[in-house]
Amino acid sequence: MYSDIVIMDTLDQxxxxxxxxxxxxxxxxxxxxxxxxxxxxxxxASSLAHDHDDPPExxxxxxxxxxxxxxxxxxxxxxxxxxTN
Numbered sequence: 001m002y003s004d005i006v007i008m009d010t011l012d013q014x015x016x017x018x019x020x021x022x023x024x025x026x027x028x029x030x031x032x033x034x035x036x037x038x039x040x041x042x043x044x045a046s047s048l049a050h051d052h053d054d055p056p057e058x059x060x061x062x063x064x065x066x067x068x069x070x071x072x073x074x075x076x077x078x079x080x081x082x083x084t085n
Contacts, residue, residue, distance in 0.1 A: 010061075018072075020022035026073055033070045040066060 025033060044059035046052035052059075 013061050014064045017061055018068045021065060022069060037066050
């Protein structure tokens with residue numbers, strides 16, 4: 001069982017990635033986001049099969065940060081649409 005410290009370290013890493021790439025694809029459509037997410041899922045699969053340089057933990061961190069930024073982008077766009085209507 002993971003300790004709270006390990007969980008917090010993992011969460012901190014995800015949030016660091018999220019902030020680092022916060023504005024990377026902000027202006028892209030959602031199908032672009034999905035394509036990038038699926039690319040990372042593919043890299044995770046390759047990593048698990050020992051056919052990728054990065055460890056699964058890094059790929060999972062990248063996947064989590066993409067999901068968080070995608071949710072953040074959707075929220076911001078919904079707020080913009082609400083304000084303009």
